[in-house]
Amino acid sequence: MFKLIIKNLWSRRKRNGWLLAELMLVTVVAWVIIDPLVMAVVVKTTPYGYDTDRLVDISMGSYSYGMSGYDESQTDSASMAENAMRIYNRLKSNPQIESVTRKTYTGLGGTSYSSNSFKVDTVYIMSRTISFTRGDNYFTTHGIKSLPGSPSAEELSTMSYASPGECVITESLAKLMFPSVPNPIGHYLNENIEDFQPDEWDFKVVGVVEDVRPDPFQSVALTIFSPREALPLD
Structure with missing residues (x-):
């Protein structure tokens, strides 16, 4: 045959x-x-997962020597931070603006980010980490929505985040990391490591939000929102 x-x-x-x-x-x-x-x-x-239609991204810069408006007495770091904060507060008090937040270099809409990997069974999952300023209306300003069982976007935007490792994760990452857990709040992203002992710097989930597309050139990413202290504006 x-x-x-x-x-x-x-x-x-x-x-x-x-x-x-x-x-x-x-x-x-x-x-x-x-x-x-x-x-x-x-x-x-693919939807961005946040409100791009009404979101304005503002960059601030300083006058260079020789430019009109340059004031040498305002070039020290303290004066520049004070002037930048004054502009920031004017934006916050503007009645035509609903909400303002400070953006880090790993913010939504950009291609810069840091990454972390976490073990699930025998494989490692890569995630994107975005820093945000705690207590600074981050989620409400971007229009990011939280999932049922998680604190609301308003609560996530204003909460103090008790330990450095507390974080907010997106829905897709939650499903991959905790497939059999109805609500991942209180769990640690690296708890599947053998002999894991919780530490304040470990990624502890305190909120879950809808998926976002941080990079305009890529589809939905597995994302961690990591809070940080407010840094002086320069």
Whole structure:
């Protein structure tokens, strides 16, 4: 039977050769053109998970020597921080502005971020970590929504975060890290490590929010929101 199949294939080798060439061409086209196109469409149509329509990203800078408006007496770090904070407070008190928050270099809408890996069973899951200033209306300003069983976005925006390791995670990360846990609040992201002993610097989940797309060029990322103390504006 096997010899008969080989004989038939060999007798039709020209026809089968063209068929093989066509299959290879279709594979190359699908791999090089269609696959990236599909991924681009998926990324483009995936919601950001936060309110981009009404969000304004403001950058502040200082005058350089020789520019109109340059004031040498205001160039020390204390004066620059004071002036930046004055602008920040003016924005917060503006009745046309609902909410203001300070953004770090790993903020939403940018491509800079730090990453962490956590073990689940025998595999490691990579996550993106975004820092935010605690008590600074971060989640309400961005319009990020919390999930049932988690503190509200308003509570997450104003809570003190008792230990340095307390964090907020996105829904997809919660499902991957705690597949059998109905509510991951109070659990640690690295608790699956053998002989794990909780420490105040470990990632302890205190809130879960809807998925976000931090990078405009990528789809939804597994994200950790890590609070930090307010740094002086420069």
